[in-house]
Amino acid sequence: MTKGVAVVTGASSGIGRASAVRLAADGYDVVLAARRVDKLEQIAAECGGRAVGCDVTSAEDVAALARAAGGDVSLLVNNAGGAFGLEPVECAELDKWRAMYETNVVGTVAVTKALLPALRAGSGGTIITITSIAADAAYEKGAGYCGVKAAERYASDALRLELNGEPIRVCDIAPGMVKSEGFSxxxxDGDQAKADAVYEGVQEPLTEEDVAECVSWVAGLPQHVNIDRLTVKPVAQAASFKVHRGPLA
Known part of the structure; x- marks a missing residue:
């Protein structure tokens, strides 16, 4: 007996990988979706899940993911996305902004739309979207990412209102600083020195497994309990723009 089918997007690395592994351990039949099929298949083999190659910006891929997931899905974790670039508005690289919007917002909505019939099929479904504290407030050089994460959050909030009266939970998990594989x-653009500088001096940023623990907790609550939004940050971080670097007193 399993807890049902759980679909995790962006599951080839980072929070998606950790969430898929944790949900498989929790007893779900996990469908792992991502573009990097080679990595995906390896993770799926390790956790006993099913790998489905999927670019969430491709209508054909999303339709294939829905078919692979089947007609009854208990849990959807919308995790695919990411941040591309960090520059002032006057220097904005608009192609990166468009790519962020397509993956974080349009891709999330496309997958959610495609899987809603399967989420409605059982006695109750759950949709968890991994947003970010970047959606809480703007920070310098972060306008593009803050904007798309806010849009993703509002799509989740609107969906919760629209599904009111149906047994489907809609949850938003908003992590702060996560030292996640590949994010920075x-x-x-692959600059290791810049990526490392993000976490320099920060005592114990969140790990991917910390966020996966939150996903597991939200999904495991009784079906009548909905966590609208769960914000999780390391102790060293007070806000998206305020991080303590150095020993904690």
């Missing part, structure tokens, strides 16, 4: 490296 992608943001800085």
């Amino acid at each position: 490296l992608v943001r800085f």
Whole structure:
């Protein structure tokens, strides 16, 4: 007996990988979705899940993911996305802004839309979207990422209102600083020095497994309990723009 089918997007690394592994340990039949099929298949083999190659910006891929997930899905974890670039508005690289919007917002909505019939099929479904504390307030050089994460959050909030009266929970998990595999490296186009500088001096930033623990907790609550938003930050971080670097007194 399993807890049902759980679909995790962006599952080839980072928070998605950690969440898929944790949910498999919790007893879900996990469908791991991501573009990097080679890594995905390795993780799926390790945790006993099913790998489905999927670019969330591709309508064909999203439709194939829905077919692979089947007609009854208990849990959807919308995690695919990321930050591309960190520059002032006057220097904005608009192609990166468009790519962020397509993956974080349009991709999340596309997957959610495609899987809603399967989420409705059982006695109750859960949709968890991994947003960010970047959606809480703007910070310098972060306008693009803050904007798309806010849009993703509002899509989740609107969906919760629209599904009111149905047994489907809609939850937003908003992590702060996570020392996650590849996140900052992608943001800085592979510049390892810039990626490392993000975490320099910070005592114990969050790990991918910390966020996966939150996903597991939210999903495991009784079906009548909905966590609208769960904000989780390391102790060293007070806000997206205020991080203590050095020993904690």
